[in-house]
Amino acid sequence: xxxxxxxxxxxxxxxxxIFTFIRAFLDNFRDIPHPxxxxxxxxxxxxxxxxxxxxxxxxxxxxxxxxxxxxxxAEWARKVGIRRLTVYDRLGMLSRSAQHIRNKLSIPAxxxxxxxxxxxxxxxxxxxxxxxxxxxxxxxxxxARDVNLAVTTVCLPDxxxxxxxxxxxxxxxxxxxxxxxxQSPPLTLHFLSRGSSKPALASIARSHLRTQSRxxxxxxxxxxxxxxxxxxxxxxxGEQGFPSPDLLIVHRISPAKHNQIPLELHGxxxxxxxxxxxxxEPPTSPWNWSWxxxxxxxICTPLDEVEFRRALDEYNRAEMRLGK
Amino acid sequence: xxxxxxxxxxxxxxxxxxxxxxxxALSILAAGPIPKHIAFVMDGNRRYARQxxxxxxxxxxxxxxxxxxxxxxxxxxxxxxxxxxxFSIENFKRSKEEVDALMDLAESKLLELxxxxxxxxxxxxxxxxxxxxxxxxxxxxxxVRKAEDVSRHNNRAILNxxxxxxxxxxxxxxxxxxxxxxxxxxxxxxxxxxxxxEGHLMTSLGGSPPLDILIRTSGVRRLSDFLLWQCCExxxxxxxxxxxxxxxxxxxxxxxxxxxxxxLSSSTSSPKLHAxxxxxxxxxxNIEY
Numbered sequence: 001x002x003x004x005x006x007x008x009x010x011x012x013x014x015x016x017x018i019f020t021f022i023r024a025f026l027d028n029f030r031d032i033p034h035p036x037x038x039x040x041x042x043x044x045x046x047x048x049x050x051x052x053x054x055x056x057x058x059x060x061x062x063x064x065x066x067x068x069x070x071x072x073x074a075e076w077a078r079k080v081g082i083r084r085l086t087v088y089d090r091l092g093m094l095s096r097s098a099q100h101i102r103n104k105l106s107i108p109a110x111x112x113x114x115x116x117x118x119x120x121x122x123x124x125x126x127x128x129x130x131x132x133x134x135x136x137x138x139x140x141x142x143x144a145r146d147v148n149l150a151v152t153t154v155c156l157p158d159x160x161x162x163x164x165x166x167x168x169x170x171x172x173x174x175x176x177x178x179x180x181x182x183q184s185p186p187l188t189l190h191f192l193s194r195g196s197s198k199p200a201l202a203s204i205a206r207s208h209l210r211t212q213s214r215x216x217x218x219x220x221x222x223x224x225x226x227x228x229x230x231x232x233x234x235x236x237x238g239e240q241g242f243p244s245p246d247l248l249i250v251h252r253i254s255p256a257k258h259n260q261i262p263l264e265l266h267g268x269x270x271x272x273x274x275x276x277x278x279x280x281e282p283p284t285s286p287w288n289w290s291w292x293x294x295x296x297x298x299i300c301t302p303l304d305e306v307e308f309r310r311a312l313d314e315y316n317r318a319e320m321r322l323g324k
Numbered sequence: 325x326x327x328x329x330x331x332x333x334x335x336x337x338x339x340x341x342x343x344x345x346x347x348x349a350l351s352i353l354a355a356g357p358i359p360k361h362i363a364f365v366m367d368g369n370r371r372y373a374r375q376x377x378x379x380x381x382x383x384x385x386x387x388x389x390x391x392x393x394x395x396x397x398x399x400x401x402x403x404x405x406x407x408x409x410x411f412s413i414e415n416f417k418r419s420k421e422e423v424d425a426l427m428d429l430a431e432s433k434l435l436e437l438x439x440x441x442x443x444x445x446x447x448x449x450x451x452x453x454x455x456x457x458x459x460x461x462x463x464x465x466x467x468v469r470k471a472e473d474v475s476r477h478n479n480r481a482i483l484n485x486x487x488x489x490x491x492x493x494x495x496x497x498x499x500x501x502x503x504x505x506x507x508x509x510x511x512x513x514x515x516x517x518x519x520x521x522e523g524h525l526m527t528s529l530g531g532s533p534p535l536d537i538l539i540r541t542s543g544v545r546r547l548s549d550f551l552l553w554q555c556c557e558x559x560x561x562x563x564x565x566x567x568x569x570x571x572x573x574x575x576x577x578x579x580x581x582x583x584x585x586x587x588l589s590s591s592t593s594s595p596k597l598h599a600x601x602x603x604x605x606x607x608x609x610n611i612e613y
Contacts, residue, residue, distance in 0.1 A: 005355035009584075012352060016581045197556065198518035201499060205521060208503045209513040225507070227500040229492050262560040262582050270552040274492060278545045278561065318545070 024282055033309035036079045040316040044246035046084040048276070049073050049303065050268055053089070054254030057300060063093045065253045065300035067101055070094060074105050074156070074187060076308050084188045086245055090267050092193030095152050102154045102189070146210065148203045149240045150195035156187045190242040197269040204235055236271050244272040247315045250280035251307065253300045277318050279311035346573050350400050353580050357587035359536035362398055363407040365550055366391060368542030368567030375567070381425040386569035388433055392443060397573050399447040399481055401580070405532045409550045411487035413456060427464050430487070434467035438474045448480030452530035455489035482532055489526075491552035498524035498553075527554060535559045537583055539576075541568040560586065 034040070051069055053062035070087050077085050087094050094101070212225055237243045250263055263280045265273070366387055373383025391408060398406050411430070416423060437444050437451065444451055453468045460468070501524045506516055522528055527535075535554040540546075543565040547555065555561065562579045564571065 002355065005351050008352045009355045013581060013584070016578065198521070198553070201495070201521055202516055202518045205499050205502050205506075206513040206516045208499075209506050209511070209516060212503060212507055213513065225500070225504055227496055227503070229496045232496050232499065233492075262562055262579075262586075264558055264560060265556045267557050270556040271492065271495065273547060273552060273556065274490075274549045275546060278563075314545075 027282065033306060033313045036076055036305070036309060036312075040312060042316045042318070043081055043312065044277075044315055045082065046086065046243060046245045046247075047073070047077060047082050048086040048088065048245035048248040048268070050248060050250045050266055051087065051089045051094070051303075052250065052252045052254075052266055053091075053093075053300075054252075057254045059093075061300055062253065063097065065302050066094055067097055067104075069251065069253065069303040070101055070189075071104060072303055072305070073308065074189065076305060078187055080312065083186070084190070084243070084245075086190040086192060086242055088192040088196075088266075088268050090194045092150075092195065095150070095191040095193050098152045098154060098189075098191045101191075102156065105156050105187075105189075146203075147200075147207045147235065147240065148195075149200040149236065150193060151200075151240060151242050152191040153242070154189045154191070156189060158186050192242070192269065194267045196242075197267050200236070200241070200269065201271070204232065233271075236269075242272065244274060245276050247277045247279065247311060248273065249303070249307070249311045250278070251303045253302065277315050279314055281307050281310070346397075349573060349577060350397065353577065353584075354401055356584040357591070358401055359403060359580070359583050360533040361405040361407070361535045361537075362403050363409070363535055363538045363551055363555070364391075364394065364568075365409045365538070365540035365544075365548065366568040367540055367544055369569060371542060372567035372569045380422055381429075383569065384426060384429055388429060390569045390571055393572060394576070395443060395449075395483065396447075397576060399443075399449070403481070405482040405484065407454075407484035407486060407527065407532065407535070407551065409487075409489065409548075410485045411455075411489070412549065413459070413488045413490045413493060414549070416459070416488065427461055430460075431464050431467045434464070434471045437471050444471075444475045444478065444483070448478040449475060449483050450478040450481070450531075451475040452482060452484045452526075452532075454484050454486045454494075454526040454530065456493065457488070459488050482530065484527060484530060484532060486526075486550065490549040491547070492549055494526050495521070495553055497526075498522075522553070525553060527551070537562060537579060539564060539579060541566055541571050 049069070051066050053066065066087075066089055070085075073087070074085055208225075208227065235241065248268070250265070252261070261282065263278055369383040369387040370380050371383075372378075372386065373380050376383075378386075395406055411426065415426070418426075436442065443449065451471050451474075453472060457465055457468050498521045502516065502520045505524075506513070506520070535551060537560045538547075538551065538555045539562045541564050543563065545563045547561075560579075560583060562582070564575055564579075566575050
């Protein structure tokens, strides 16, 4: 009987593969999502992007693809009015490239570089990359010393202000008003890795233990130690951390081995995904599937605009009841 | 009268055929890798009730029937642990009428689970109620205690009813108790790791294995503060558009197939013929042919 059941299971899997193949193929003919400029009643103010390379892809290729995905996402986020973008890759390739990405995103391709007298106005001071070792007290009782949340934060200036550089101060004032109405808001970028996830919570636990260890340990002092959600939240979503994203897109940059891959979060920080909407796209190009390709060269597919727009459309349709 | 008889006979035949088909499907699926821990976010009871012109309380009652159905299916498949998001701390914000009805439902169904011949007894399931149970009315707390006590010595499977629960509350409590235990043991802070926090989670304290699949019904694609720590690594998140009271075996089949494809593609050994034979708590006779 067990061999019969196993044989039937193989047949079932074969039929399921055909079904998902057809569905993936038909997905190519889905309705085209609305353009970026389409008015949407709900736009995420904070978007997270989880980029997933395959273990088989070489490091350099994967890194280039990740960086390109971030650049694209930042450009589209600005167009839509998203003010905060969090990017995550498990191994931290993006965190290590944060400086490089910031430099590329701070200067648009067709920029007329203004002279130095105007540079202070046109180039608002960009804060330095956040230093993981620095911290500020969260509360008078507890100081978050030695907490390592492994979050790198960058604030990108508005590129429109960099493009247009009025020549005369009086003209500049008039033009500044015009620029203000057309400019997109600055974009805050958070770079995360696995270290920003559960290890960050362990870091907070160690920090509390150090603080409490300064006092004599009695049964009363043990009972008096309380940690509230608010306190934990203020550390994790405070200056050293990052706030909860409204929408999270999971994008695999390497070809899929199957035509149906359920959503996984690949170690993204758990605290901040309490109410986050998830989006991920099944592979829709069967000809990219690794078992169909004849070339041995790896294919890396950066985030594409259609996927981005589809995620925004889905978010626009989502209903939030918040437990009620 | 003969027409009524024929009608009843055809209906009975249909039920028997459906039951046989379900048992066959379960037997076939059980020939491959089976997830050890599945979690359900049972969403859509109220929308189901409105769609079927029923009272909200009826929707929740039908939702309980669906939970029993899915629990039985998972147990027949030899799933070691099932977790269900029965009530969020945030749900106390609902109308008093609805909250009272849910408390009545919780009390009556918990007491039902204590009865002889219940699902817990039949399948040897240990019940863990995870959450801030002190927020429940006393009568519900008493029912919780009784149901947990009755099933405490069962060791074939685990049912986690998360109520009233939020994951952030669970994580906060786990960090707090990690620090307290470390203080008591006078541990060097440098030795504290994420594994310590993991060990203090409510699911871990109840003996639950790592979470393989999380299923949310009704088309919502959020976790809503459920098992955030447990599912943020390699748990497969499956979002079904079906409302929870309508969720059944045929909705579960593709989800199990997805899990098996991942398990088989990552496994270096040959596929297992019987998942049941890998567990010391189960025997092949659990599956009815």
